[in-house]
Amino acid sequence: MTAGQRWGGAVLSWYSYLAIAFLLLPELVAIGVSFNPTSRMVLPAGALSLQWYRTLWTRPGFGHAFALSLYIAPLATLVSILLGGSAAYYFSRYRIRASGVMSALFFAPLVVPGAAVGAAMFLLLNQFYLTETISGVVIAHIVLTLPYTFRTLGAAFAGLDRAYEEAAFSLGASHAVILRRIVLPLIRPGILAAALFSLIISLDEFTVTLFVSGRTVITFPLQIFNAIEYGLDPTVTAAATVMLGMSAIAIILIERAVGLNLTHPAVQ
Amino acid sequence: MPRTTATPALSGATRLFRAPAARYLTVPVGFLLIFFFLPLILIVLVSFTSSFPSASITLTTSNYVQFFGSSLYRAYLLTTIVYGLEVTVLCLLMGYPLAYYMVRQRGLVYQITLLAVIAPLLVGVVPRTVGWIAVLGTEGVINNILLGLHLSRRPLTLLYNPTAAVVGLAHVLLPFMVLSIASVLSLIDRSLREAAQNLGAGELQIFRRITIPLSLHGVAVGCALVFSLAIGSYITPVVLGGGKMKLLAPLAYDQFLNYPNWPFGSAVGVVLLVTGLVFVVGLPALVVMRRQAAGAS
Numbered sequence: 001m002t003a004g005q006r007w008g009g010a011v012l013s014w015y016s017y018l019a020i021a022f023l024l025l026p027e028l029v030a031i032g033v034s035f036n037p038t039s040r041m042v043l044p045a046g047a048l049s050l051q052w053y054r055t056l057w058t059r060p061g062f063g064h065a066f067a068l069s070l071y072i073a074p075l076a077t078l079v080s081i082l083l084g085g086s087a088a089y090y091f092s093r094y095r096i097r098a099s100g101v102m103s104a105l106f107f108a109p110l111v112v113p114g115a116a117v118g119a120a121m122f123l124l125l126n127q128f129y130l131t132e133t134i135s136g137v138v139i140a141h142i143v144l145t146l147p148y149t150f151r152t153l154g155a156a157f158a159g160l161d162r163a164y165e166e167a168a169f170s171l172g173a174s175h176a177v178i179l180r181r182i183v184l185p186l187i188r189p190g191i192l193a194a195a196l197f198s199l200i201i202s203l204d205e206f207t208v209t210l211f212v213s214g215r216t217v218i219t220f221p222l223q224i225f226n227a228i229e230y231g232l233d234p235t236v237t238a239a240a241t242v243m244l245g246m247s248a249i250a251i252i253l254i255e256r257a258v259g260l261n262l263t264h265p266a267v268q
Numbered sequence: 269m270p271r272t273t274a275t276p277a278l279s280g281a282t283r284l285f286r287a288p289a290a291r292y293l294t295v296p297v298g299f300l301l302i303f304f305f306l307p308l309i310l311i312v313l314v315s316f317t318s319s320f321p322s323a324s325i326t327l328t329t330s331n332y333v334q335f336f337g338s339s340l341y342r343a344y345l346l347t348t349i350v351y352g353l354e355v356t357v358l359c360l361l362m363g364y365p366l367a368y369y370m371v372r373q374r375g376l377v378y379q380i381t382l383l384a385v386i387a388p389l390l391v392g393v394v395p396r397t398v399g400w401i402a403v404l405g406t407e408g409v410i411n412n413i414l415l416g417l418h419l420s421r422r423p424l425t426l427l428y429n430p431t432a433a434v435v436g437l438a439h440v441l442l443p444f445m446v447l448s449i450a451s452v453l454s455l456i457d458r459s460l461r462e463a464a465q466n467l468g469a470g471e472l473q474i475f476r477r478i479t480i481p482l483s484l485h486g487v488a489v490g491c492a493l494v495f496s497l498a499i500g501s502y503i504t505p506v507v508l509g510g511g512k513m514k515l516l517a518p519l520a521y522d523q524f525l526n527y528p529n530w531p532f533g534s535a536v537g538v539v540l541l542v543t544g545l546v547f548v549v550g551l552p553a554l555v556v557m558r559r560q561a562a563g564a565s
Contacts, residue, residue, distance in 0.1 A: 005471050016369035019362045020384045023442060026399025027391065029409050033402045042407045083296040090292035093285050105297065109304055111493060113500025113544040115517035119537035120307035122524055123314055126321075143304050146296070162285075197390075204392030207502045207517070214525055221394040228398070228507055237402055240395035247391045251383075260386045266493055267447045 027244055034237035041234060052238035062239060065223035072134060072219060073202035076141035077149075080198045081191065083142070084149030089183070092157035093165075106150045109143050110266040117144075118211030125212055132214040140212045144205055145198035147265035152197055152258070156190020157183075189257040196257070200250040204243065308541070315534035331535035340514075345539060348499050348516045351434065352547075355498040356491050358438040363445030363490065368479070370446070371453045385446045393440050397504050400436040401427060404508075428510025436508040437498055444497065445490040452486025453479070484555050492551040496544035516540045 033041055037049035056062050087106065096102055109117065121140050122131055130136035164186065168178045184191070206221045213222065224239045254260060314320045316327045335341045370381045388396070403409050404426040411423040426432060456479065464474045502517045511518075516536055523533030 008471060012365055012369050016366045016381070019366040019442070020381065022362065022439065023384055023388055025409075026396055026403050026436075026439060027388075028399075029402045030395060030399035040407050041402050041405045042412075043409065083299055086292045087296035094292075096293075102293075102297070105300055105305075109300075111496055111544075111548050112308075113496055113517070113540050115500045115502055115520050116311070116537045116541040116544065117304075117307075117500070118502075119520045119524055119533060120311040120541075121303070123310050123320075123530065123534065124303065124307035127310075139303055143300065146300065150296075200390050204390075204394070206393055207500065210502060211521065211524060221392055224394050224398065225503055225507070228401070232401065236398050240398035243392050243395040247387075247395075251387050251390050254390075255383075260382060263451065264386075264389055264444070264447050266444060267451060267489065 030237045030240045031244060033234050034241045036234060039233050041232065041237070052234040055233075055235045056238045056242070059235065061218070061223050061226070062220075062235075065218045065220045066242075068134070068218065069203050069220040072138055072141060073199045075138050076145055076202045077195050077198040079138075079142045080145040080149045081153070081194055084146050084194065085153045085191070088150050088154035089157055091154060092160075093162070103150075107147045107265050110147045114207035115211070118208040121208060122211045122214075131212055132216040134217055136212050137209055137217050137219065140208050141202040141205060144208060145201045148197040148201055149194040151263075151265040152194035153187070153190055156187040156194075156258070159190075160186055193254045193258040196250045196254050200247055203246060311534045311537050311541070314531055315538045317531050320530050320534075331532045334532065335535050335539065341519075341536075344514045344516055344519050344536075345543070347514045348540070349543065351430070351505065351513065351515060352495045352499040352543075354434045355437045355441060356495045358434060359442050359445040359494045360487065360491060362438070363442055364449055364487070366442075367446045367449035367453055367486075371450050385443050385450075388440075388443045389447075393501070393503060396440055397436060397507050400432065400439070400504075400508055404432055427508065428512070430509055430513055433505040433509035433513060437501055437504045440501075440504060441494045441497055444493050448490030448493060449483060449486040452483045452489075456482050484558075485552065488551040488555040492548045495547045495551075499540060499544055516543075 029043065032043045034052055035048040035050070036042055036044035037047055037051065084106075090096070091099065091103065118140075121143070125131045125136040125139065130139065160183065164182050165178050168182050173181070204221060205219075206225070209217075209219055209222060210225075213219070215222065215226075218226065220239070220243065224236055224243075227236050227239070251260070315331055316329065317325050318328050318330055335345075366381075366385070370378065370385065373381055401408075405411070406423040406425070406427075408426070410426055411420075414420040415423065460478055460482075461474055464478055469477070499515075500517055502521065505513055505515055506518055509515075516539060520533050520536040520540065523529050523536055
C-alpha cells in the first residue's frame with residue numbers, strides 16, 4: 001500500500017466518522033437537553049433533572065396524544081400485517097403477471113412526496129366523512145405501513161422452504177391448516193419484525209397525518225409540533241426522547257428477530 | 269382429497285400453488301387502489317375544477333393558469349425545486365463516501381456503520397427536527413462551541429433560516445442515499461478491481477473508471493428518492509426554516525386547511541406530485557439510457 005493510498009483511506013474513514021456523528025448528533029443533543037434542569041434549550045451543566053418529563057405528564061395534551069398514538073399504531077399494524085402478509089404470501093408462492101408493476105404498487109406510497117399524498121388522501125377521505133377522524137388517520141397509516149409489512153413478510157416467506165407446505169398438502173392438509181400450523185409458526189420472527197416496523201412508522205408518521213387529521217386528531221408527533229409552535233421549552237426534547245426510546249426498542253428487537261440489513265422498502 | 273401415487277409431494281405442490289388463489293391479492297391491492305391510487309386520481313380531477321365539493325363539475329384549467337401565471341406561485345415552485353436539489357446534493361456529498369466506506373468494512377465495524385445508517389430510518393422526523401433546534405439554537409451546542417473557542421463574540425442566528433432547513437432535512441434523508449448507493453456498490457464484482465490492479469491501474473483510476481460508472485444507477489435512485497421525499501416534507505423546512513420559506517408542501521396545506529380552496533390546493537399538490545415523479549422516473553431512466561448509449565457506441 002502506498003503512502004497515498006494510506007492517506008486516502010484515512011481521509012475516507014474520518015469523513016465517514018464525521019457523517020455518522022452528523023447522523024447521531026441531533027438525537028443525542030435532544031436527549032441531553034431533556035435532562036437539563038433549566039427552562040432553556042441547553043445541555044445540562046451539572047445536575048440532571050426529570051422535571052421536563054413531569055411536565056410532559058402533567059401538561060394537558062401530551063398524555064392524551066400519546067394514548068391516541070398508542071391506540072392508532074396497533075390498529076393500523078394489525079390491518080397492515082394482514083394485508084401486507086396476504087399479498088406477500090401470494091407474491092412468494094404464485095406466478096404473477098407483471099409482478100414488477102404489482103410490487104411497485106406496494107412501494108409507491110414511500111416514493112411519492114408526502115404532502116401530495118396527504119393532500120390527495122384528505123380529498124378522498126373527506127368524501128367518506130373520514131377526515132378529522134381517528135379512522136381516517138388509521139387508514140392513512142395502513143397505506144403508509146404497507147410497504148414495510150409487505151417487504152418484511154415477503155422476505156420471511158422467501159426464506160421459508162416450500163417443501164414444508166408441499167409435504168403438508170400431500171398429506172391432505174387444507175390451505176387454512178397449512179397456513180395456521182406450518183407457515184405462520186415458522187415465520188414468527190418475520191411477523192414480529194413486520195409488526196415492529198409498522199408500529200414505529202405509525203408512531204412516527206407526521207406529514208400525511210397532518211393533512212388527514214386537520215389538526216383535530218392530535219397524535220404524539222403532531223402534539224410536539226403544536227408545542228414547538230406554541231412556545232419552545234425542553235418539554236419538546238423530553239417528548240422527542242420518548243419517541244427516540246421507542247425507536248431504539250424497535251431497532252433492538254428487529255435486529256434480534258431478523259437482523260437489520262442493507263435494504264429498505266423505498267430502496268429497490 | 270385425491271392423491272396421486274407417483275411423487276406425491278411434487279404433484280401435490282403443483283396443485284397447491286397452481287390454483288390462482290386471487291383472494292390473497294384482491295383485498296390488499298383493492299385497499300391500495302381505493303385509499304392510495306384513487307386519491308391520486310381524485311386530486312388530479314379536483315385540480316381541474318373551479319369549486320369542489322360542488323353539485324356540478326365543470327372542467328377548467330384556471331387553477332393551473334393561476335399557479336403558473338403568478339410570479340409568486342412560480343417562486344414557490346422554484347424555491348421547492350432548489351430546496352430539493354440542495355438537500356439532494358448535500359446528501360450525495362455525505363452519502364457516497366459513507367456508502368463507499370461502509371461496503372469495504374468487515375465484521376464489527378461494518379455492523380456498527382450499518383446500524384448507524386439504518387437506525388435513523390426508524391427514528392421519526394419530529395424528534396430529529398427537535399434535535400436540530402437544540403443543536404442550532406442561540407444557546408445550542410454549536411453556539412456554545414463557537415463562544416467557548418472565542419470564534420464568535422455573540423451567539424449566531426443559526427436557526428430559522430433556509431440553511432438550517434437544508435441541513436436538517438439532509439440529516440433526515442441521508443440514510444436513503446447511503447442505502448441506495450451501498451446496495452449497488454456491494455454488488456460490484458471484486459474481480460474487476462483485481463483485474464484493474466493487475467493491469468496497473470491506481471486507486472483513483474479504479475474509482476473513476478470502475479466504481480463510479482457501476483454505481484451510477486444507485487446514485488440516480490438515491491438522488492431521485494431523496495429529492496422526492498425532500499419536496500414533500502413539511503415539518504423540517506417549516507420549523508427549521510422559521511416558516512418563511514416559500515415551499516409547495518406548506519402552501520398545499522394552507523390551501524386545504526387554513527383558507528380552504530381545495531381546487532387550487534389540489535393543483536399545488538399535483539405540481540408537487542409531477543415534480544417528484546419527473547425525478548423518480550427520469551433520473552434512473554437517464555442512467556439506463558446513458559448506459560445503453562455507451563454500450564451501443
